[in-house]
Amino acid sequence: MKGLLRLSSAIALAAMMATTAIPAFTAPARAATLSGGFDVGPGGFQGNFNPLAATGGFTWLSVYFEPLVTYDEKLEKVVGQLASSYEVSPDQTTYTFKLADAKWHDGKPFTAKDAKFTIELAKNAKTGSVLAARLNAVSSAEAKDDKTLVIKLSAPSASLMDALTKVMMLPEHALSQIPADQLAKNSWWSTAPIGTGPFKFSKYVTDQYVELAANTDYRGGKPALEKIINRYFANPAAAIAALRAGEIQFTYVDSNDLKAFNDNKDFRVIEGNSFVVNYLGFNHDSPIWKDIRVRQAVMYAINRDAIIQSLYGGAAKPANCAYIADQVVPAGIETYAYDPEKARQLLKEAGWDQINGDKPITLLTYYTTPLAANVMAAVQAMLAQVGINVTPRAVDTPTYNSIVLNPTPDIAQFQMVYAGLQNGPDPGSINVGLNEKQIPPAGPNVARVRMPVLTSALDAALSETDAAKRSARYQEVCKVMNKELPWGPLWVAKRYGVASAKLKDFIWTPAPGGGPYQAHPEKWAIAE
CATH class of the missing domain: 3.40.190.10 (Periplasmic binding protein-like II)
Incomplete structure (x- = not known):
């Protein structure tokens, strides 16, 4: 119960930060x-x-x-x-x-x-x-x-x-x-x-x-x-x-804003898959993430189902690699079900007190919506319960890019990122965020992932031109991601727009x- 109260408080605090100020604007008087x-x-x-x-x-x-x-x-x-x-x-x-x-x-x-x-x-x-x-x-x-x-x-x-x-x-x-x-x-x-x-x-x-x-x-x-x-x-x-x-x-809306438009004949709600996996990107240049047990602990510490239901209103699906499409997700992979006790045990085995302890870890993101603030607050509260102290920092997209794409970044500015990368319509699009050949300035592998087995799997999938074999190749990518955790995959949410009738x-x-x-x-x- 104590953990749930902390989570609720964190979410409520984040929600209070949202504003509704409308910038001054005078629209042209033209019907067309x-x-x-x-x-x-x-x-x-x-x-x-x-x-x-x-x-x-x-x-x-x-x-x-x-x-x-x-x-x-x-x-x-x-x-x-x-x-x-x-x-x-x-x-x-x-x-x-x-x-x-x-x-x-x-x-x-x-x-x-x-x-x-x-x-x-x-x-x-x-x-x-x-x-x-x-x-x-x-x-x-x-x-x-x-x-x-x-x-x-x-x-x-x-x-x-x-x-x-x-x-x-x-x-x-x-x-x-x-x-x-x-x-x-x-x-x-x-x-x-x-x-x-x-x-x-x-x-x-x-x-x-x-x-x-x-x-x-x-x-x-x-x-x-x-x-x-x-x-x-x-x-x-x-x-x-x-x-x-x-x-x-017309405008985009988050899933928790739909109640203002559902069943309203003056508007049309448009729903679809985002094809974007949201993830926690571990900066692999930071020594705190070297032990895979620490990365596993992060996954077990986060109650993704609770966040999906309470914050996304059920409009998302858990992701256990970079994909959720059935044809590229193999059966039998680890689901990383919520288990804070297991997370604590893994951290103890890895020697977390000596690796980092309660030192704050910067969690950088370019997501600045109220929904994202609530998600970050929830993740922060859940990780704190197992002994991982993260400090969220939300910035605009140009600032984010200037930090994470810097060939020689200050690790302290982003030991983790909360970000998203498209996993479709073509699954090959995920390559630029995970292939070690795409580490900045060569590409946008902002987590600095250096995993030869993952790079080999991605290269094999990208070079596979036989459509009948491509899905199997990407299943191999999924298996490696699921086992080695270059990222902490979270979910793929639906996306919404609302248009005037x-x-x-x-x-x-x-x-x-x-x-x-x-x-x-x-x-x-x-x-x-």
Whole structure:
């Protein structure tokens, strides 16, 4: 009972910290304007409109930038976007893309030279690209003619097409004169970006909103809306208040906010899998996590079922590796059921008093929602009950990235992270967070995981091009993760959005990172 009281107190304290302040904003008086909180939730990048550096926010970015290929709205298959078709060579090392007839927002034609230029930017880590590690297999990109792009690989890669869905095409004529190492933070992204999508950049008002205007020359037809506005909010509660007041027509919501919209005919609740595993990342450069018994103790100390039921309202599933999809989770793996006594015993056997004792451990996260605060408080309370003293620290995403992606970080700033990484639609996407070849600055393996057996399993899965054998390969990855615990996997939650009932032909999918996927923004409309 004492433990439950401590947990309840911690959760209540975190909940009290939420605010509902709504930033000052005056919406344009146009019936054909859709306003939304498109970047409220994990991964939103306020003021950063550079798709090379984006790990989220694709719901918004893909309204004006477009990739060669994207997922369909159900996230089941890859389909053409700026590529009208593509072919793969028998040895699966050459991909030939035929490009659609498209124009940049400044009227210049989109060509294979632009596509080649973009692929090369995305492969170059000096540009600040978070995609470089995912494109390692690309040996060259060639513009065979204006409408034909050829990508050659050094070895077959079953995850190439998934990676290409994140590579938004960029204009060579506008960016080629900017040095690679100056591109990431160049003012172009927030003052004059141009894409090929159905809406084009109009203006950005710092910390308030971004406005896009209809691209009347869009190849898919003139958009139904005149403008789309992305509002920024201090927190999800402020966005929900704006939605209920009719100031915006769409926003993300957490599962514990649904009661305000269920059974309300004025709104439509959209539900789907997030494909994001939330985990506790042990910084393997910190000596306190070297003994696997300590990492096991963390898992046994956390009552994941209680958190899922009480905080997520049941809208999540426990994860015991990086995956929860049936086809890639083998039978018989350890479930790490809640067992605080076992956690205490493991810590005693490992000599925790000598390793760290009650010294505070910084638990860093970029999740700043009230739900996340409650989760962190719960985890903190549960770990404290077995003798592990963690101090949560929530920061914005750019600050988080600057800390964890630093090639020589201060270990004291993050001995653990509470984070998320997508485990689908393609399971290969998890590789960048666990493969020892992706330790910063080479990639985003922020936990500095160095496990040869895990790297070998990931490499084997990534190179497996036989679809019938891929699931078995990823089951091996799951087994290694479950046994060795490079992370402390927690759960995969469902994700929710709420749209005004007045929106017509509006497509939003709870995709990892916000997409991209086929959403057809040119068809979005608002009923009078």
